[in-house]
Amino acid sequence: MGDSTLGLSGATAIGLGGMIGGGVFSVLGVVAAIAGSAAWAAFTAASLVSLCAAYSYIKLNEVNDVQGGSVTQIQATVGNSTLAGMVGWTLLFGYVGAIAMYGYAFGSFAVRLAPLDSLFGLPMRPFFSVLAVGLFVALSVLGARATGSSEKILVALKVAILFGISAWGLYYGFTVNRLQFGTSQFASVGFVTAIAISFVSFQGWQLLMYDHDSIEDPQSTIPKAVYISIAGAIVIDSMVAILVTSLVKTSVIQQHPEIAVAKAVEPFLGQVGFVAVALAALFSTGSAINGTLFSAANFSKGMLSDGLLPDRFGDSDADGAPTRAVLVLGVLSAAFAAYGSLSGITSFGSLAFMVVFGVMSYIAFRKRDEDAIRGAIPAVGVAGTALFFPLLLWHLYTAERGTFFAVVLISVAVVGVELLYFERDDLKETVERVESKA
Template identity: 45%
Template sequence: MGTSKISLPESIAMAVGGMVGGGIFAVLGVVAARAGRTTWLAFVVSGVIAFCAGYSALRLNAQAEGQLNPIAYVEAFTGRTTLAGMIGWTFIIGYVGTMSLYAFAFGSYFVELVGIHTVFGIPLRPLISLLAVGTFVGLNIAGAHASGRTEDVLVGLKVLILLGFGVGGLYYGFRHGAIHSGLSNFHGETLLAAAIGFVAFEGWELLLFDQESIENPKKTIRTAIYASIVSVTAIYVLVAVVTTNLVDAGTIQQQSETTLAVAAEPVFGAIGFLLISIAALFSTASALNATLFSSSRLSRMLVADDLLPTRFQGGTDEPVRPLLILGALTALFSVFGSLNAISSFASLSFVTIFGGFSLLAFRERTSPLTAVLPAVGCLGAIATIVGLLYYLYTSEPTVFVTVIALSVVVVGIELLYFERKPIVTDVEGVERQIKSW
């Protein structure tokens, strides 16, 4: 009888699917609008930082006793529950950002596919995004979500479509002498674009949350994370080279939300636009559904570990209240946020987390050799955070203020939540002293 645990191929599919998800269909245009023909290089930079973070997380996983999850690393190696709680909350916020990105992209591709942008004078894209979020919240509350095998098939189809587009585009581009490296056009915006598009490398860390379901977890997860990050980086580079060489900069600026589908037209004609658009709809929908399911379960785990207030969970075993809260926040961002703002917000959340992995692994280094990649990951994450904040401050000041406000609120609530008992104890002690006088 075969084992029911997740094998290496399935683990790789999960990690690749978590990263490819729906992010590349939405974030490619945002990155290309900044980096132009050096977009491929921006993805290489993001991929290197992600690889260093993956190495760091795996180092911590190898040194940890038992099958700890990424949030538990922080508490195990630092002894600081409050810090672990903040990482957990940042994960939740980051997943809200990615779900908003998926919902936004779903709405954008839908309106382009049907050719209708307004209904009774109301923009259709936000309405479709809202409908998508509401639908998947309802499905998850009802207990319906994609099975592992279904997700494997969807991942395979997405990768095949992207590879088909990339290979076909390269062939078409070389035949017409349209493929160039773009290195002569390298500029500082390329590095800034790498920061904005970092969200496209979120997803491999999900394997670390589900180690008990994976056969030979330490070895399998290590191989799956390395293989998935390298292969996804290669796919992104291929897609970026084709897109930025076949679509002019003006079109990318105007249609950044559906750039990938626009790039398919010169190669495959109208059928290419249709195929990529349909693939984007399925990809963003499945990614939204899977992330909503995973993040609601993560919130339940945080409540069980006393890293979130019990009121967040509600009085049932099923995460109904988390689904409603996460769905409401996702809907808010996807309806009122811009694509630039949402992708930057999500990237900022995850580069902070991944930079934290690298910093912790550097702190726990066992030799100079094991410190190299964590140091690169940590410094890269710091540079990315600075670049993102600079970009938001100069280009999206409203979002900059929102991000800072959210950070202050999260840190403040987290500190109050974890310090509540000691504070109450101290106050009661003072009161008793006063009464004794």
Template identity: 55%
Template sequence: MSDERLGLTEAVSMALGGMIGGGIYAVMGVVAGITTYATWAAFVLAGVVALAAGYSYNALNRLSDSNGGSVTFVQCFTGNTTLAGMTGWTLLVGYIGSMAMYAFAFGEFAVAFEAVPAEVVGLPARPLLSVLAVAGFVGLNVLGARTTGTVENVLVAAKVAILLAFGVLGLAYAFGYGGSGTLQFGVGHLTQFGPIVAAAISFVAFQGWQLLFYDQDSISDPVTTIRRAVYVAIPVAVLIYVLVGVVTVNLVPGALQTHPHVALKDAASLMLRPYGLAALGGTVLALSALFSTGSAINATLFSAAHFAKGMLSDDLLPDRIGSADADGVPARVVVLIGAVTAAFTAVGGLGAITSFASLSFMIVFGAMSYLAFRHRDQEAVNPVPPLVGVVGAAGFFPLMLWNLANREPNTFYMVVVIAVLVVTVELLYFERDDIAAEVVPFEEVPVGNSSG
């Protein structure tokens, strides 16, 4: 892979691409179902906690001896290699789960076009298209950083433009053709518990920015560029989520309850109906969904591969996965991550692994905020943002579990099983030498040497 470096524009695109993916289509319905017209408040609250965590990451990045992400920070500030390795493996599972969700959504939206058949050569189109999407972005990432960054710029620009146009046209419809002339913001719900629970659920939609910290070898002046990119991308993502949420909840509240994945498409058709462009509105919004999920796959795969290479360099992954001495990211790493992602997205039933991914991000974001808060005596660290990150993540985690246990008990149990399996495998790998030392060697008694 090429070692060409990315600038601020590509870094912002990567961060936005990782945030504004399938989440805006899948999470929106769940959040609206809990807090209705106060959906915007849930996104603002989740965005504030994400921005506080972003501050903590940037602070740790300035203080650490070697630039990196969560794994590097844990190793640098705690000196615990096992804990750092377990953090890395858990995040890799989380990234693969997120990409599988994006690819699943990509296939769903592609099949929604009438021109796409339900089956291709006897196979269901949805999983086939999902796997092909992953394979396509694996190919782009193997070509090099500059190619990946250019594609990401195009995809992010397209989806942001469409979603902003969606929001503006929605406001025009609400105050003009067929609208009530007013918008409801659910102010009465702000004193209730619902927006906080909804914020915990929507938090997964704000995790993409931290992928930049694993790309630092591919970014020009990484510490400064990433700091600026994080502080630009998170507020922009919050703005888009709030705008789209307010418009969708006010125009098609019923669609968010019955079929949340295509609710935005219904809203786009409604707002363009007075112009005779209802079909065009739905088609353009569906294309935006493809851009969104595609760029999310691209950004997450790019960053997860760099993350894995960093773990190889720290001897936290088996050498068989790839060479840490390769220029750029070893193609084998990209292909392996893509293959596992394709397997997950082809099988479907991603609720458990994506929920596990969301919970993993909460734990890691909270832990990084705590590490930054511990170093609040340093000139580079203001203690307030890290404290907000710790309190926010610590509050979101039990709320997410509570929501799963009450609304999706089967998913809750699967998350517990996945967590136990992941932690067990991690401990067996990182503590293998200590475990082997505790095993008493079995000395075989030679045949015919027994007394009797």
């Protein structure tokens, strides 16, 4: 990504690459296990709410005449450093969840290709997941990242493989009368829950908000790239979701959600198709780890410069991504990928991005009097995230109670640390007053 003249195609490839890695190869099986043949509609609905958040980001950049992501826009609009910092920390934890999700998917496909489920009695999926995250941590520390040209090539190959296989598979499903669309499930609680879970797969476009310096004419290019990449992700995700839920038994999806896509091609392409999809998955999730880790580290660099992260987290004057920030993000992501469940990891990431996207949509809605902002669009973003957040928590509480309590404990701990950090001066003064009176 070091290309200083990254154009529309390169920027679109970056946004689309992350969303394909998150949607098709990481979240699809979990969503399909809940929504069944309505999974394609769940992805589409989640993408539309994410699209409203993207609109909010873009319009806030426009009306504030300040280029940047959530932290920059909160500071420009609200002027509250504590709120900006807490949203920034939440976003970083969301990126940790996203990287862990990509790492989990990478490991799942790697063990199928090896094939090597265990070695000396130890499961190999966590090993491959940690290895993948560790590899890209090393590359980020060395300053290596996919250029615009290489990213375009990788994304083009992934899209070609997925589009071609999906079109072939849908034709096959049509000929044997097996295509299902799940319209009867649209009014179910499970369907809305699936929308909430799939939310994390539509955050890849946000990485473009931190790449203004490497994109040619960013004011014009970034909005186009964001909208095109989301539209492309909708098409690919929907086609693959219909393919998977039509050709793979629900019991198989529930048992192996991480490789549901590869399982879907076996009826008409056999082992060759399985290998082709698995290789595409490794490239896709690997590049998603690389891009997300690099952008998250650069995002943290901006927070360090604004005093919104402790100095020990990294060097704001570093040439490139701060090494310590990369290492911290990598270690946390690897731990989640190794010890978390795929459903738990995706739910954690979705919750974090819901909070951030909801806040940004609300801020844009507050500025609806500006001529550039149509209030109805950010309003949908606020309403969608406000509905999905408690519903996803309820799903975790009823279906995965251990994951629910883990997410709640982590969230409480994070918010507590955030408040201690951002309100440390006020707390120090309060303690000093109490001690002086004593």
